[in-house]
Amino acid sequence: MNAVIARLPHSVDARVRFFAVTSLVIQILIVATGGAVRLTGSGLGCPTWPLCTDASLIATPEMGVHGVIEFGNRLLSIIVGFVAILMVLMVLRIRRERRDLMSLSLMILGGTVLQGLIGGLSVRVQLDPSIVGVHYAISAILVAISAALVYRVWTGLRGPALSVPKPVAILTHVTSLFVALTIIAGILTTGAGPHAGDDGTARNGLDAGILQHVHSWPGYALIAATLALVIVLARGGHRRIMDFAIILLVLEVVQALIGIIQSRSGLPILLVGSHMVIACTIAAAMTAVVLSLRPSVNQVERTSAEKAAL
Structure with missing residues (x-):
């Protein structure tokens, strides 16, 4: 051993x-x-x-x-x-x-x-x-x-410290809240929809048509918040965080397009499956954005060394 x-x-x-x-x-x-x-x-x-x-x-x-x-x-x-x-x-x-x-x-x-x-x-x-x-x-x-x-x-x-102003950090955390709300709304919507996993399985009893609209509200708010975050980060010169935020925004736009198409085409299983997977990749990208608000110890030391060398 x-x-x-x-x-x-x-x-x-x-x-x-x-x-x-x-x-x-x-x-x-x-x-x-x-x-x-x-x-x-x-x-x-x-x-x-x-x-x-x-x-x-x-x-x-x-x-x-x-x-x-x-x-x-x-x-x-x-x-x-x-x-x-x-x-x-x-x-x-x-x-x-x-x-x-x-x-x-x-x-x-x-x-x-x-x-x-x-x-x-x-x-x-x-x-x-x-x-x-x-x-x-x-x-x-x-x-x-x-x-x-x-x-x-x-x-x-x-x-030890944020690399962005506090308002930017707050906007980032608000964006992450919208990610969570969108995923939760999606779970409820799926629980009311036709894809139950088995023909004899009960649904949650909620109106799937109404939930599709409810699900879209935090989704659109998420895209707006992420776009605002990208703009703020670009203006502040926070390139590393902005790169993650851009990836997040692209995933959200693709997710929204898939959501619209699937709802108007009878929920084909390939689109629904893609929607489920992309939701998780959005959670991953959001995690990277939040973590990048604080530079790592290695990054801080490297930046300090570069400044000392000038």
């Missing part, structure tokens, strides 16, 4: 960076496959949990394509768990000097375990929309945490 521990990274090296990025990518990927389960009506492709059927751990030929899709998603969730464990191991030896990385890695691991349990519960309660909604919300949170992990791995420890 000691020999294994000795081979673990003792600094933030290529292995740590690889598993940090892998954590983010696979957390987004599980959202995509989970969406495929729901949108193809395969939510009960494996009608029980943790087994696929009462007599089989895996999908059987009699269960058809729905069983394959649901069981495939379960297999990917196991891989997600393994990646989370490996990420914790990658930062084990640097846990004292990089407590931020260890904390984020443990949150991802704990959240992944929680996701597995909630996913199993959703099957047990026949895809109750409230449980399925919580399942998606936790996925979005895990994507955001994974994005924070990648950011911290690349930039270093959080710096």
Whole structure:
């Protein structure tokens, strides 16, 4: 065991960076496959949990394509768990000097375990929309945490002070609130819509037509707030933060266009699935914008050294 521990990274090296990025990518990927389960009506492709059927751990030929899709998603969730464990191991030896990385890695691991349990519960309660909604919300949170992990791995420890005026920081946090509200409204809208995960699954009882409009309100407010943020950052010369904000704005515009098209074309599953995935990437981009408000210790030291050299 000691020999294994000795081979673990003792600094933030290529292995740590690889598993940090892998954590983010696979957390987004599980959202995509989970969406495929729901949108193809395969939510009960494996009608029980943790087994696929009462007599089989895996999908059987009699269960058809729905069983394959649901069981495939379960297999990917196991891989997600393994990646989370490996990420914790990658930062084990640097846990004292990089407590931020260890904390984020443990949150991802704990959240992944929680996701597995909630996913199993959703099957047990026949895809109750409230449980399925919580399942998606936790996925979005895990994507955001994974994005924070990648950011911290690349930039270093959080710096002591803001690099922007306080009003800009407030606008950024208001923007992040709109991200959260838009995602929550989207979860409620999906819970009222036709894509339940199974033909016999109940919906949340809300009016999907009204919710589509309600969902769009924080979405449009989000685009307006992000545009204002980009303009303010550009005028203030905050190039690094502005770059993240521009990525966020582009994702939001694409998301809005997909939302409009899907609502006017009968909610085709490919567009709905893309909408679900992009929502999580927006959460990741928003995380990067918020974290970039404070330059890392490495960035502060580098800037100080450059000024001293002049």
